[in-house]
Amino acid sequence: MKYISTRGQAPELNFEEVLLAGLASDGGLYIPKTLPSFSPEQIAAWAGLSYHELAYEVIVPFVGDCIPENDLREMLQETYSVFSHSAVAPLVQLGHNEWVLELFQGPTLAFKDFALQLLGRLLDYVLKKQNRRVVILGATSGDTGSAAIEGCRHCDNVEVFILHPHKRVSEFQRRQMTTVLEDNVHNIAIEGNFDDCQNIVKESFLDQSFLPDGLQLVAVNSINWARIMAQIVYYFYSALALGSPQKSVAFSVPTGNFGDIFAGYLAQKMGLPIHQLVIGTNKNDVLHRVITDAVYEKSELHHTLSPSMDISISSNFERLMFDLCNRDGEKVRDLMEVLNSSSIRFDKKQALAVRALFTSASIDDDATCDLIADVFSTTEYLLDPHSAIGVGAGRICNTHKDLPMVALATAHPAKFPDAIAKAGIGIIPEIPHHLEDLLEREERYTVLSNDRAVVNQFMANNLSA
Ligand SMILES: *Cc1c(COP(=O)(O)O)cnc(C)c1O
Secondary structure (H helix, E strand, O other): OOEEEOOOOOOOEOHHHHHHOOOOOOOOOEEEOOOOOOOHHHHHOOOOOOHHHHHHHHHHHHHHHHOOHHHHHHHHHHHHHOOOOOOOOOEEEEEOOEEEEEOOOOOOOEOHHHHHHHHHHHHHHHHHHHOOOEEEEEEOOOHHHHHHHHHHOOOOOEEEEEEEEOOOOOHHHHHHHHOOOOOOEEEEEEEOOHHHHHHHHHHHHHOOOOOOOOOOEEOOOOOOHHHHHHHHHHHHHHHHHOOOOOOOEEEEEEOOOOHHHHHHHHHHHOOOOEEEEEEEEOOOOHHHHHHHHOEEOOOOOOOOOOHHHOOOOOOOHHHHHHHHOOOOHHHHHHHHHHHHHOOEEOOHHHHHHHHHHEEEEEOOHHHHHHHHHHHHHHHOOOOOHHHHHHHHHHHHHOOOOOOOEEEEEOEOHHHOHHHHHHOOOOOOOOOOHHHOOHHHOOOOOEEEEOOHHHHHHHHHHHOOO
8 A cells, every 4th residue: 555645746655654754745644545445245244343353454455564464453452452441432322313432432531542542553563673763742732642642651662752731731631641651751841822832843843853863753643644544443333333334324523633534534435335424613613614615714713612623724634635636736735825825715516525525513612511411411421522512513414314323422521521510410520440540640741931942952851762
């Protein structure tokens, strides 16, 4: 399997290379040159496979011969054995044809564990083979940082530096990162906001001269192809459980950077019968406006009760644009150039194509609280604010009420107690057993000024041998 850039000017890479690549050298994102596809008979034969067995079938075409079959199988088994539910991604029924797919059973209680638990193991495997080390650098407003740290804490050949905005992430989320005390894990609190953290990361990737010879930075945000790849699996897993490929299924996805739902789009292109993909956004509705107005335009950032979806632009949308432009990298390049200074207006054909693929709804904080309260009063099921947006968008957009609508539950409610309190149902979400003593554990992190040079110097000084 070869990977190409959405902007058409970067070298083709194989899986091993794409795993270690961040942005392509032309500024684009890597995607598979050709997508594997599966017949209904092939998909039907997977019914009954366990999560890791199915993951092998879905992922193996993307990995190609970079990892021997048995090693890949073993790695997948190990990856998903750390999830606390034996189904890994269990389905819960809320109502007639209304389902929730629980993607928060991993160690950090958000769906990002599905990709980052695997990414850590893939990196470790490939780096051991090549006998080299890399440095992971990422910025987080909450969920990505803890999932990346948890995924890489046991990797001998990976050093992890995660930047979070000082005093602007919840205590629970901070402690999920800062109580990991392994020598290769470094938490930095930046005196600034999330955008400041992200800018430091971006600039550091552009000039890596502060690192000793032979070391390079690796990205853990969803520009990394392996993250998207791992997320394709649970679409197949849940659809099979609900009767696919004989039966078609719809998904509603709480969306920020468009990584999770893009994996659903790929599952559909690979042959899974998905009749509807619903984009749920909070007040940061850049993607809802793409669907309704065919205009893609950066907007002002709003802070909401669903902070993991607070974005002003969705980086992975470029991967979809590549298909909308008939895989013409030059066209994508021109459009992204336009986006730097103004907005992209899609032509009629492209607008129709997007609407044929996606529907969308934007759900504000009040409506999110109402949904949490409503679902709790009718089913006693407690949704986190992100998952509530998934359920709400699914209800608004559902076009086939006779077929299953699956809302992706992307986080555990215990991660967002303030939002649950605002919903006014008088319930405090229960913290899963393995994190019960989180507030008593020892923490370690360093506060640094919002200055790239200071951060880079700190990194150079703190690399373990
Ligand atoms: C990251 C995240 C999202 C958004 O996912 P994207 O792939 O960025 O669209 C939604 N919910 C939760 C809880 C998250 O952590």
